[in-house]
Amino acid sequence: MKHVIILPDLGQTTSEAKIVSWLKNPGDKLVMGEPLLEVETDKATMDVEAYIGGYLRKQLASAGDVVAASHPVAILTDTPDEEFELEETPLRRAPASISVPPEKAPAAAAVPPSGNVAAVPAARALARQLGIDLSAVPGTGPQGLISRVDVERFAAKRQTGGEANSAGQENRTLQAMAALTTQSKSTIPHFYVTMDLDFSVAEAWRSRWNETHPELRASVNDCIVRAASAALADSPRLNVRIVNGRHQKNERADVLLVVGADSGLLLVPVADPHGEEIESYLGKIRQALAAARAGKILPASKAPSPVLAVSNLGMYGVREFAAIIPPGCSAILAVGAVRDQLVLRNGQVETSRVCSMTLSADHRLVDGIAAAKFLERVQVHLNSL
């Protein structure tokens, strides 16, 4: 008879553990209670014992792998040579007392139920809350293990898809907004840095451009997103994210646009807005916005995963505001209206065009100096569009 050994839930603050080493090899005989492998949790290194005696037939994970609690790690059989099926045995877990029926994601027709997908419990809980089928979520952990950040990212991308403007979509978008903002504001230590940026040079550039390119006009927001992306590329201390508890540098300077739509807020990722010629950038951002408003999803492989978001309320006359960081990002830039302001320069009163920007940043990753330097770099790039 086959017995599946799982990783017990040993952690204090996480529900995963790293396999340090195997203490038994395939073919070895074990008695009940004998240590089978050594794992490292958030708190200690400890042995996992066999709950039953038998012969170790298969190790389902290797030393160095991070495995979610309850995930199978080994197969034992009663006799040394008997045949056994390798396919995963559904785990017998006590069902949660209160469960929300999972909604099937559109792309998840012929995939196994979420129970067999490797995901940390926090990811399962969030997926249940958001009605996401975990089998549709790409996992970025070891062996495709799905983390909570993966679910957040999937939820953020899903908002750009589905039947736009239908009641269900609207409801889901609102639900996702409620869940993501609550989660973000209660788990990310936000701090805020505000700076008044001089928009005169950028505005002059924009007028020149729009005169010569009436078919491909640049908005104030287009200017800011491009400058913010270029500033992000200059700010390695900001261009990071947390993956599996570790800081990871980001390769590109993608930006996540927070866009208002009839159904609620949309999160629209734009790949590397500063990395190409201005024409193709303007074309791309228009395409991305149109696709998002029409409810089209980007192919997962091409979808960028930004660490910086931009939210702009300037068109509503807002002077300045502070935004909530979307999960998965390290900062969000909140942009106010470009306004006329009197400034005193060398004893002379002059008029100037000023835009107040507030960067909300995740203090686990970013400090105030990095945030301030980033805003300085935004100014530099606004002056050299």
Next chain:
Amino acid sequence: MSPLGLSREQQLRMYRQMLLCRMFEDRVNSLFLQGRMPGTIHQAQGQEACAVGVCEALEPGDMLTSTHRPHEHAVARGIPVKALMAELFAKSTGCCRGKGGSMHMGDAELGMLPAIAIVGGGIPLAAGYALSFKHLKKPNVAACFFGDGAVNEGIFHETVNMAAIWDLPVLFLCENNKYGASTLIDAVMKVKTVSARACAYGIPGKTVDGNDVFAVYQATQEAAERARARQGPTLLELETYRFAGHSRSDPGHYRPKEEVVEWKKRDPIIRFETQALASGLLTETAIAEYRSSVEAELDEAVVFAESSPSPLAEECLTDVYAE
């Protein structure tokens, strides 16, 4: 072997209760390793003589309070293992209707208040029960288990002092297993024994071999008689050892391996069996029969627990606040 005038039936009952405690804990560990049981657990393998020796000396109307390590206390107090197992599975048939879990085992109607996980939290509640027994002129006593980690909590001092000045019928029972989570008691206590503190309150204090079920029974019996005679509380220190770590997430690396080996030689169940085989109270066959009968009782409890319904969502606030 029993100088206490215990009948053969009583001795055998104490043995079976210790076995039930141990095998209950072992079964829970196995279910946990199989992923069938949710949640974390604090296990008490090795401390059976404390739980059973104390509970054998308590009467049905007495009240017991417990700790974050309450499984064996609840088994020894006689709460049906079905109800305890169902509680661990968070089922509505559990002793707290599935809403308490591992750290709140108990059933006030059966003489054990659902356990309090806060270190030292059960101590003042026992004194409160004792005060009510005194006022209502009931012949009962309240007993509270707590660990060595609790004796440096303010509530321990305040409660023992108050119980002493009012001569309350309380038994303060310290299961000294040497470690408060991972901290060795010698590192946090200057006096050599917990019982030495009793003189500060003007009450009797005694250190007992907590792995000898008869010694624990005798000491508890004496303390209970004293309390029932309105002579006030007693502080008993039961020296024992937990074989496993503090919780399932603690491998116990802070303890020297030799120390664990040494204490396993003093396993209260093996000690009982060795003595009972020598005195003729038990035979090898009888031991095997006891073990298989306990095994069967636990099998039944697991089937009962796993097939019981979960609490309903709409009941999540019932039994939470007093009405």
